[in-house]
Amino acid sequence: MSLVPDKPQIKYPDLPVAQRRDEIMGAMRSHQVVIVVGETGSGKTTQLPKMAYELACEEGKAGRVGCTQPRRLAAATVARRVAEEMGTGLGDRVGYQVRFVEKVQEETSIKFMTDGILLAETQRDRDLKQYDTLIIDEAHERSLNIDFILGYLKNLLGRRKDLRVVVSSATLDAGMFSEYFDGAPVVNVEGRTFPVEDHFLPSATEGEDLSRHVTRAVRWVTDLDAGGDVLIFLPGEREIRECADVLEGESFPRTDILPLFARLGLDEQERVFRVGGSNRRVVLATNVAETSVTIPGIVYVVDSGLARVSRWNPSRQIQRLQIEQISQASARQRRGRCGRICEGVCVRLYDEEILNTADEYTDPEIRRSSLAGVILRMKSLNLPDVRDFLFLSPPSSKAISEGHRALEEVGAMGKDGNLTRIGSQLARLPLDPRMGRMLIEAQRRKVLDAVLVMVGGMSVMDVRERPQEKQTEADKAHKKFNDADSDFLTLLHIWSAIEAFRDKRRFKRNQLRKYCKQNFLSFRRVLEWDQIVSELRRLVRDTLKVDSRPLAAERKQWGDEDEIHKSLMAGIPMQFGFWDKEKRAYHSTNGREFAVFPGSGLFGKKNPEWLLAFELVETTRVWARKVAMIDVRWIEELVPQMCRYRYHSPRWDEHQGAVYGKETVLCGGLKIVDSRKVFYGRVRPEEAHEVFIREAILGNGLRTRGTFLDRLDEVRYEVQSAEHKLRRAGGLWSEEAVYDFFYDKIPAHICTAKAFQKWRTTGENEEKLMLSVADCIWGEMEDLSDFPDCVWCGDKSYDVSYAENPGEQADGVIFEVGVDEIVDFPDYLTSWGVPGMLDERVYLLVRALPKTQRQACSPARDAAAAFIDEWKGWEPSQALKVELADFLSKRSGHLIEAEMFDEGRLPASYRPKIRVWNDDEEELGFGEDAEGIRQKLSGMMRERREILVNEEWEMTGGEGWDFGDIPEVTDDGVFPALVDEGETVGMRAYLDRADAHESHRAGCVRLFQIDQASQLDYVHRHFPLAMAAKMMLPMMERTKGEGMDQMLRIACEGAMGMPLPRSAEQFQSASSNGKGELFNCAEKVAKGFEAIIDSHRVITDWIELHQSDRNLDVIANDLSEEIDWLLGSDFIWRAGYARFCQYGRYFRAMEERLKRLQSLPQIKDDEKRERIQRLWKPWFEVWKADPKNAEIWQLGWWLMEWRVSEFAPSFPRKMKVSEKRIEQAMADLDISI
Structure with missing residues (x-):
């Protein structure tokens, strides 16, 4: 069906551009490209499409006139206006198409659309054959889409000579555009406006705050005129809120302070466009008010000269929102917001020099944005390489490289620069490559329903609203949606709540609006989100050939949440970081640091070790927006192409029989795997082969030894022995020579014990490994005969x-x-x-x-x-x-x-x-x-000698004299003796006479007790010890309750008599005689103990009384040591029969000492004590350390006799001792004096 009407009746309103109709249409007839610079109010946006349509009709062309607009609202509004002027219904002769909305029929001749729609059509219609004329309006904005369209059209014009292109804007560099399109004509059209007066009002002081500066400008305007509305351009939302607070505090009369920015709620936005009130309106706006919207009633413009500009940093991969000085073109656009209804005034908060030195035009978006999507689309369309593409302002090589890298990250492009299968799929989706990649991965992981809703939510501005005056209420309302681990799941919570409400109310629009208002959600953005999700469902159905279902109401039915986040991560694989506890910040890829944005559900709570961020934006610092906790293991799974693998520390694993090393995985400069064990033969086969030889073979690390290893050990020992003999350590043996030997013989692929064993046992391979000394040394071996072994x-x-x-x-x-x-x-x-x-x-x-x-x-x-x-x-x-x-x-x-x-x-x-x-x-x-x-080694040698000699002498288990004659000493100087084994008697030889005597004494007594068991039992039952003495014995003894047993044993010793028997005949005689003497001896032992009781009590009482006396305490201590020894461990047995029967003598001697202290000066006692202590003290310390040493005990009796002779000289002596004799005995025992 033809789009050309029979006789088009086109009327033009009285607008400046209509007055130049002939000139413009003439230029269009004679040139493929025409540049129209029409000032604000000239009518270019509505009239140029009509002129192009009229010209097409004259020429009988059947193509459409396509007109692009940067924004959806503008496309729809302008289409409606042109349809009215042409007297046709919207969607008939004139229509429009924006995302989610298409009001176009087959007979539509003029089609308004966003530039994104036109770009999407290039994928289905590469030559754009449906269009006769394309009008690119608002070209001065130089968005990515606009620049790409211009480049695409420049390339297309050569193939389609019938295609006309009109580029229009109020403020653009006409010369540059004309030159770009090979000298295309430029038509300048003046606008219909009133004069605007400029005033410059720079900062009063160097540090003047922006809000105070704005207040000063408003006061200046108020002094000039209290009636006209004021539009103030500020860089961002924060500055708007700060200025609003200050202006409200100034209490300007009959004035409404109205903010205007993109995230503002719909109700608050509508207040800006509502006119007719009696109060003056002061509108605080971002640069959204420069071209996108027309605010009625504006008389005064206050221009801060600042704008928050989004710039992509390709090296740091951060989208920076930084405040910059605006260009001259932006300044003219802002100025043009007034002077439309009457004469206007533009107040600039900077001086004229700054305006004159500012950039003439704003940087095109292509020079401050990621080019991933552009490159992807160009690849899919088989267009020239991005470096060769005819862009109006070619991007930097760094930005191009970053774009390629971004596509590699999501797996859309290989290292060779060609699209992958995923890349081809992404190219068919008219979405940001990151979003498209998420959907493709979600389809594979069977979580498409959930991820599709998330992608839709991330494609619109945050649906949550936070009005300045109701921030606390808003935060409380939003809290129920927040997910503790993932802002992405928060989107699903919000969606699910809205869907549940709509299902319950069967979607009544007004009720949904009320619900959104109650929960501080933007009704307009919620509807947009819903539209995007519907469109995405259509896209995945048409492109991916898969149906998506509505999101389930219950969380457990959303799908595996790990799989959901993996799908998201596939689209933003390098947007992760790990928590640095010391710096209290997240480290991200490529050396970046970021913090969680305050609006996140994770802000101010826990800090997960690893975090995924949808985007990093730099303002006062780098913020991560929309974050979620992730498992670091996902990174390697999802983006292996971006991981860098480092291998180190190869070692032979004897247990595994293979070479293993450490694998460290880096992604974006971050360590995601640290020292993971890896089979080195797979990743570094040559190095693994070298390690196998050095550690498995040369290092003796093979569990299965071959004959060649025995030969290697022999040769190594032989060479190393020679080195030690010649004192040339390392001078002969060459590890490298041995390594080279085996390296030449063993195939290069072998690095495991199994592979080596298989090769070694094949044929004559083992013989190849039998090396000689000559294979292992430097030079020749020297003569070693003078170095015997x-x-x-x-x-x-x-x-x-x-x-x-x-x-x-x-x-x-x-x-x-x-x-x-x-x-x-x-x-x-x-x-x-x-x-x-x-x-x-x-x-x-x-x-x-x-x-x-x-x-x-x-x-x-x-x-x-x-x-x-x-x-x-x-x-x-x-x-x-x-x-x-x-x-x-x-x-x-x-x-x-x-x-x-x-x-x-x-x-x-x-x-x-x-x-x-x-x-x-x-x-x-x-x-x-x-x-x-x-x-x-004398002690050890003594023990060894005892062991050797006792191989001849040792006997055990005797119950009678079965030992033959036992000499006191043998020819080779050993001393045989009986041994008490408890219930039996044995024999062994000693190297020390005293030790032998003590052992023989105990053995003889035990044998007597065995031989006279019945007599011993009688004496034990009738032991003649007084009851008082029996009661005192446990208090005085230190023999662990063995006092009575020891008394019985020394009674047996006394009954046998001396000397101790050394033959069976001697023993029988001693045993027979001792049987009759046993009870008598027991009586003497009992009397010996009874004799010490009274003296012991007197002495201990005196000690207790004087041990704290500063004069007598030394005597008390001396007596205490004497008693400690006399009543020491096993004192009854140690004393023996003869000495114990006289034990009372030692105690009486101590008692005598105390009596002499009463009648003689103490100095006499002190002189004797000091002389005795000189020998007693060192002996006493040795005795405490070795209380069972027989020689030490014998020396103790000598010291006791010396004490008796000194402190009780009237007592008869039992042996002759002297100070000199004791000194010599101590020297013989190595006791230092």
């Missing part, structure tokens, strides 16, 4: 090892000697060392002689060589320095003695050592002096 001395040999540890004790030649061999080890043997080091050792000894002797032997090197020649082949029998002294004395004619050689001056490596080992190969001793080692 053992040294002979007589008929015995001693192992020798070699160590090269400079600065350490274990350095040089080491004789390895068993613990049993050290007893007979020749002390002189170490001084000779080994032949290979003897020459240098002798030389150093000569050099160490005193000066006179050294000079007599000079030159030292010749003297050493002569000595070596003489001794070659001879076996030494005494120390080297002895033989050397004798040799040098004869050679030099000077007396040289062995003591002159200072061996301590020799380096440690030339002083041979001895290392002693036990049977378990544990080191027991180490040093240069064999005798010193023997002394150190």
Whole structure:
């Protein structure tokens, strides 16, 4: 059907552009492109489409006239106006199409649309064949869509010579546009306005606040005229609210302060356009009021000269909303808002110089926006590369690179620059690539219903409203929608609540409006959201061939929430960050930092470790808007193409039998995986092969050993032994040579034990791995015959090892000697060392002689060589320095003695050592002096000797004398003795006579008790101890309740008599005689104990009374120590029969001491005590440390007898002791005085 009417009747109103109709149409007839610059009020927007239509009719063309507008409202409004002027219904001859609304029929001749609609049509109709003429209105705005359309049309004009293009605007760089379209003619049309007077009112002071500056301007205008409405241009919502607060506080008479910005609620916006009141209106607006809307009644314009401009930072990937000085073109647009109804006044809050030096035009959006969508569309249309595309203002190379990178992030473009399958799908969706990617991923993850609603919600401004005067109420109303973990889920909560309300009310528009108002939701934006969701459902049905259902009412039916957020993340994969606890901020990709926007449901609450953000916007700081908590593991899953993998720390894993390393994954500079274990053969096969050789083979890390490894160990030991002998650590063995050997033999792909085992056991491969010494060393091996592994001395040999540890004790030649061999080890043997080091050792000894002797032997090197020649082949029998002294004395004619050689001056490596080992190969001793080692190990050697001798003597479990004759001492110096085993008696040999005596004493008593068991039982039951003494025994004894048992045992000892039996005959005689004496002896033991009771009480009472006396406390302490020893652990048994029967004597002696203190000066006692304490104190400390030592006990009796002789001289002596004798005994026991 033809779109050309038979006779079009077109009327033009009396507007400036209509007066230039002939000129404009003439230019259109003769040129493909015409530039029309029509000032505000010229009528260009409504009349140019009619002129183009009229011209098409004259020429008989059937195409449409298409006219683009930057905004949907303008497209619809202008279409309605033109339809009225042409006398046709809207949608008939004149129609319009915007997102979600299409009022166009087949016969529509003039079609108004947004520039986005025209761009979408290029995908279905690359040559735009339905159009005869295209009018690009408001081209000065230079949005991305406008610039792309202009570039597309410039390329298209060459193919479609019949296509006309008209570019129009009130303020644009006509020269640049004309040049761009190859000299297209420019028609300038003046507007119909009243004169406007300009006034400049810059800041009064350098730091004047903007709100105060605005107030000063309003006061100036009020002084000039109190009637006309005022329009004030401010950069943003925050500045509008601040200025409104200040202006309200000034209380201007009959004045309404009205804000106007995009996020403002519908009711508040309508107040701006409502006229007819008696009050003056002061409208505070953003740059939305420059061209998009016309506010009636404006007489005065106050221009701050500032605007909040959105700029995309490609390097930081941040959309910055920064306040900038406006361009001259914007200043003219603002000025043009007044002077429409009467003469106007424009007050500029800056000086004229700033205006004159400002940029002439606002930067085109293409130079301050991400180009991802443009590049995607160009790729899908097979247009030239974006770098070659004929843009009016070509974008920077950085912005282009960022656009490519953004497409790579969402998987739309490969590294080769070609579209992927996902990219081709995205190109068919007329959506922001990020949003489209979310829908594609949601379809794959089966959560499309939920994500589709989210994408719709993110495509409109926030539906939540927060009026200045009702912020608290709004926050409270919105709180019920907030999700603690995700702002994206908050969108679903809002949607679900609205849908539930609509279903309940069966969608009555007025009731929904009321519901929105009650919950502080924008009714207009809610409807827009609903329209977008409906359109998106249509798009996914037509493009992705999948049906989307309405969102379920219950949250649990929305789908897996992880899958939902993964789908969102697929579209914004690099918009994540992790929480830095120290900096209290989130680190995002490419070095950015951000904070959660205050409007988020997560603001001021918890800080998830990882966070996803829909967008990052920079104002006073970088804010993340619409955020959600995520799992860091999702990043690698969703954007592997943007991850960078670093591999490090390869190690052989013996358990796994393979080379494993650490894998660190970075995405956008952030570490998302730290040191994950990875099989290195998959990611770095060459390096894995190298590690396999170094650690599995050379490092002995293979569990399954082959013959070749035994050979490797043998060769390594042989070479390293040679290195130690020659003192050339690392000088022979070459790890690299061994590595090269195996690297040449083992195939490059092998890096696991399994693969190696399979190869090794195939054919003769194992033989290939049998290396020799020559394969492992630098140069050739030296002669090692002078460095033997053992040294002979007589008929015995001693192992020798070699160590090269400079600065350490274990350095040089080491004789390895068993613990049993050290007893007979020749002390002189170490001084000779080994032949290979003897020459240098002798030389150093000569050099160490005193000066006179050294000079007599000079030159030292010749003297050493002569000595070596003489001794070659001879076996030494005494120390080297002895033989050397004798040799040098004869050679030099000077007396040289062995003591002159200072061996301590020799380096440690030339002083041979001895290392002693036990049977378990544990080191027991180490040093240069064999005798010193023997002394150190004397205790252990003693134990070993006891063990050895007891292999002959030890017996157990005897109940009678079955031991034969037991000598007191054997020819080899050991002391056999009986041993008390409790219920039986054994025998063993001791190396110490005192220990043997105590053991034999206990053993004989136990054997007597076994032999006389019935008599012993009788005596035990009738033990003749007084009841009072029995009661005192537990108080005095320290024998763990064994006092009576010990009394019985020493009674047995007394009954047997002395000396103790050493044969069966002697024992039988002692046992028979002792049977009749046992009770008598028990009586004597009982009397011995009873004899100490009274004295003990007197002494302890005195001690208690005087232990705090400053004069007598030392005596009290001395007596306490004496009692401590006398009544020490097992004192009854330790005392023995003979001494215990006389125990009362020691206590009576102490009591006598106290009596003498009463009759003699204390100084006498002090002199004796101090002399005794000199020996008593050190002995007493040793006794406390080793209370069971028999020799220490014996010395204690000597000290007690000395005490008796000193403090109770009238008492008869039992043995002769003296101070000198006790000192000698203490010296023999190594007790320091």
